[in-house]
Amino acid sequence: MSEGLRFYWYQGVDALLKGDEALAQDIWMSAMLECRVDDVQERTAELVEVLEDTAIESLQAGNWAGARKCYEMALEIDQSFENLILKKILFWQEIYTQHCENRGYEFKTDWFSGNIPIWNQVLKKFMGSPNLSFVEVGSWQGRATCWLLDNVLTDSSSTIICIDTFQGSVEHESMGLGEDVKSLESVFDYNIQRTGRADQVKKLVGFSQDWLRQLPLNSFDFYYVDGSHIASDVMEDVVLGWGLLKEEGIIIFDDYGWGAYQDQPTMHPKLAVDSFLEVFKDRVRVICKSYQVIVEKVV
Ligand SMILES: C[S@@+](CC[C@H](N)C(=O)[O-])C[C@H]1O[C@@H](n2cnc3c(N)ncnc32)[C@H](O)[C@@H]1O
Numbered sequence: 001m002s003e004g005l006r007f008y009w010y011q012g013v014d015a016l017l018k019g020d021e022a023l024a025q026d027i028w029m030s031a032m033l034e035c036r037v038d039d040v041q042e043r044t045a046e047l048v049e050v051l052e053d054t055a056i057e058s059l060q061a062g063n064w065a066g067a068r069k070c071y072e073m074a075l076e077i078d079q080s081f082e083n084l085i086l087k088k089i090l091f092w093q094e095i096y097t098q099h100c101e102n103r104g105y106e107f108k109t110d111w112f113s114g115n116i117p118i119w120n121q122v123l124k125k126f127m128g129s130p131n132l133s134f135v136e137v138g139s140w141q142g143r144a145t146c147w148l149l150d151n152v153l154t155d156s157s158s159t160i161i162c163i164d165t166f167q168g169s170v171e172h173e174s175m176g177l178g179e180d181v182k183s184l185e186s187v188f189d190y191n192i193q194r195t196g197r198a199d200q201v202k203k204l205v206g207f208s209q210d211w212l213r214q215l216p217l218n219s220f221d222f223y224y225v226d227g228s229h230i231a232s233d234v235m236e237d238v239v240l241g242w243g244l245l246k247e248e249g250i251i252i253f254d255d256y257g258w259g260a261y262q263d264q265p266t267m268h269p270k271l272a273v274d275s276f277l278e279v280f281k282d283r284v285r286v287i288c289k290s291y292q293v294i295v296e297k298v299v
Helices: 001-015 021-033 037-058 066-079 081-104 113-121 144-152 170-175 180-183 185-197 206-213 229-241 268-279
Strands: 133-137 159-164 201-205 222-226 245-252 282-289 293-297
Touching: 001 066, 021 066, 021 081, 037 066, 037 081, 037 293, 066 222, 081 282, 113 144, 113 245, 113 282, 133 144, 133 229, 144 159, 144 170, 144 185, 159 180, 159 185, 159 206, 170 180, 180 185, 185 201, 201 268, 222 293, 229 245, 229 268, 268 293
Parallel strands: 133 159, 133 222, 159 201, 222 245
Antiparallel strands: 245 293, 282 293
């Protein structure tokens, strides 16, 4: 068994036995994302083996409930469906990594590439169309922006507005990203230049809660909400952005399933996103509710 990943399989099993299945899935999934597509099958078999061994140990210790959880999870993971989703993500990640190298992008973090399969599906209706207007709150080093320029905003008449303080967010210091924050804006500019489409990008430096008030109503096809994760900020971002979006426009909220601050709802996007979904339930079509939440404005 690969020693590097063994730790994660057991860490996930520990979370599972403590009743946190979502955390267990997150731990296993992030470990799987580290491996190559060709290795997924073997790694999955390892995880299933760990779950089966733990189930036997649990039975021997008289922990029937724990044993059952592990057996059920082993069965679920063994089914090829899970593998397919994961393989799809890994497949796109490999292609995307190669693409970034070819382009010469300089990204220090990757909070984006796991979204590519679903973004490919949801944004298909826009790909290559002329005169698209997109807006992004929270651009960081430009990963999502560059992907959109390379894959969706490929007609030169289409544009994206990128709003960012380029000061980072409260969580970045504790994530050890202090040094990256210092160079954020210049790295963003560099990456945008590498797309060859810098003239399609309008950068607005400052707080989204200020800039969003100054943008024209009913003019955007797509809105990516990935700035501050503090619930009150996300709430302002979505309410201010709502009127900017055209009918049938798409909103994507990042980090709905974020692992941090789950015990402090006001520090997490979920509280704002859930409130928005509840209040606007007759005016949106929910396309996806997973780590990201994706909705279409139906009005
Ligand atoms: C998670 S990062 C965005 C990641 C990016 N979308 C990507 O594809 O890699 C969050 C960004 O939001 C910015 N930010 C945080 N609070 C903000 C606010 N109130 N207004 C504008 N930008 C903000 C931070 O500077 C940071 O660059």
